Amino acid sequence: MTTGIVWLALLLSGCQPLGYSADNDLPPEPAAAELAEPLEPAHDFALSTLDGDTVRLSNLRGRWVLINFWATWCAPCRDEMPYLDRLAADHANQLSVLAVNMREPKTTVRAFVEEFDLHLPILVAPDDATLLAYYVRGLPVSVLIDPDGMVTQRIVGPIQPGFVEAEMGNCDAC
8 A cells, every 4th residue: 555655646746757867858748639659559457457357458459448547536537437437338349448546445446436336347556567658647647549459549638528439430440
């Protein structure tokens, strides 16, 4: 738990990852919605769900994946979560929405899920490598991955309704 609190404090304070000496050494912060140019492979991970199952990103190849990094105390995260749950339900045949909580106690996360009556997969306890690979420096951050496992968009801040659907519709290879 102490490690989670330290990580959260570093995340919120804007501290740099180990190995960087100055802010200008960090990759630029993505814009509100940024095309990943050129397309880059999504960092694979295996994370536990709130219910104790394991989700491996690479097992979702062949479908769109939206990874949303969030916390219960984050107001924009709270606002967008019902939309993400509807998005997951409405496009279940072609899209997996993964809500990755930022290391809060399971009891806190479970109470939030019950309060909002959420049904999408809630993943917990992301490792540092995953957070760094997806440039999670603030919340919410979402990453859209195409069926080939390539990162196509990074969204910093809440997702605007219709954005993900439009991106999926713009895919020529899908």
